[in-house]
Amino acid sequence: MKATLAAVILIALTPLSAAQAQPTAEPFAVGTAAARPGEIAYGAIDVPAAADAATSIPVIVVKGVRPGPVVAFVAGSHGTEYTSIIALTQLAPRLDPRQLAGTVVIAPLLNVASFEQMTVHLNPVDRKGMNAQYPGDPAGTQTQRALALVAAQIVKRADLVVDLHGGDLDEDLVPYSYWMRSGKATQDAASRELALAFGLDRIIIEDVDLASPTGTRTLSGYSISLGKKVVVAEAGASGKVRPEDVAALVDGCLNVLATSHMIDRAFTPAAHPVWLGSGARVQAESPGIFAQAVRGGTYVSRGMLLGTLTDYTGRDARKITSPSAGLVTFIRGVPSAWKGATLANVAPVFVEPPPYQSAPH
Ligand SMILES: [Zn+2]
Incomplete structure (x- = not known):
């Protein structure tokens, strides 16, 4: 009898307390960027020096006034894939936190040393790939320490991870996105919808082997192994920053937020994409x-x-x-x-x- 009564009280109280709690006034903090509902905050994830130098990863948090998912946009694992980096610097100004549902975390440039020294593919500090060392290691070299913080502060807290790349200095590349699959039907269907919503009409199908350590060392593979929805997209060629490529990535990011019901935006999903394999x-x-x-x-x-x-x-x-x-x-x-x-x-x-x-x- 008491149990029943307690259950009735709980049912009566839960909607009320949930309504009062939304939106929470607690800031959403990533590194030094802490945004309250209706705010955009700029800051950094500071990676302290250890065996090698310190670094500081720029980060932006946009917190909406209505409840919703946490979406993380990441670029610059490869610091000379400029189109994707520039695109993410242009995303926050396109968002109005007073109209947003949920939270957007933007990290435009993970590999700052690669950008500053124009080193392709690797972090020149420790010669490791910043898209190949997840989940990182707090006791490791700079790349590993940085990714351990990115994993804890960004990836694990996100419902959806968007990883942007583009034609590196040595790559003449055509824009495409990836439909990353885990073999789990619900997760894969959600990622398919997101890849179509992103809007690029070439989509590479990449199947992640969750049992393989190499499959989950990338940001996308690691995110999928944690059950996140994932979109990967690339645009730009040979380090050139062409406005149409930047626009394609910015629009794709906004489309992801629109299809996730976080912003109001009309968009047209790719209706007849060219489905591609990973290739040779x-x-x-x-x-x-x-x-x-x-x-x-x-x-x-x-x-x-x-x-x-x-x-x-x-x-x-x-x-x-x-x-x-x-x-x-x-x-x-x-x-x-x-x-x-x-x-x-x-x-x-x-x-x-x-x-x-x-x-x-
Ligand atoms: Zn890349």
Whole structure:
């Protein structure tokens, strides 16, 4: 009897207390950026020095006045993928926290040393990839310490993680997004809707093997392993910041917020995307001077010329041909090549998305 009475009281009180608690006046703090409802806060996640130098990761928090999910936008794991970094600096000014439901966390530039020193792919401080070391290590080198804080303060608190990339200084890339799949139907369906909402009409299907440590070391793989919804998108080529590429990423981010019912915005999801596999990376068999024969975004057949590789005297030219038919998602846009360097990536085109499989398509 008492149990029943207690239950009745609880049922009566819960909606009232929930209504009073929303929106909470507590700030949402990431590093030194703490935003109360209706506010935008700018700050940083400070990574103290240890075995190597300290760093400071810029961060923006936009807290809405209505309840809703926490969405994290991250760019600049690769600090010379400028288009994605610039896009995220332009996102907060497009948001009105007084009209927003939920919370938006924006980290435009994780790899500050890469940006400042124009070092491609890696953090020059410890020569580690900042999209390859999740969940980080508080006792490790700078990359690991930084990612441990990003994991704790951003990723774990987010319902949805958007990871932006773009054509690095050495990559002639065509814009695309990823539908990252875990093999879990509900999570995968949600991520599919988000990839379509983002709006880029080329979507690479990437199946994450949650049992494989290498599959969950990236931001997207780690986020998926925690059950988050994930979108990855890339735009920009060869380090160039073209307005249309920036706009495509900013619009995609706003579309993600719109489809998550956090902002009011009309958008058109990609209706007929080109579904792509992860594809085959073409690697250099020797060091040399590479000259691309096609641009990123070219459809090629098997055996078609992608470029040539000569030795450092300009002789011994070797034809680099496509191992398969598909879309050149990116191709090396600079002459530097070394044994094992990625020269191009050719992704197969699917008529329909194939079923999830833990090995690459
Ligand atoms: Zn990248």
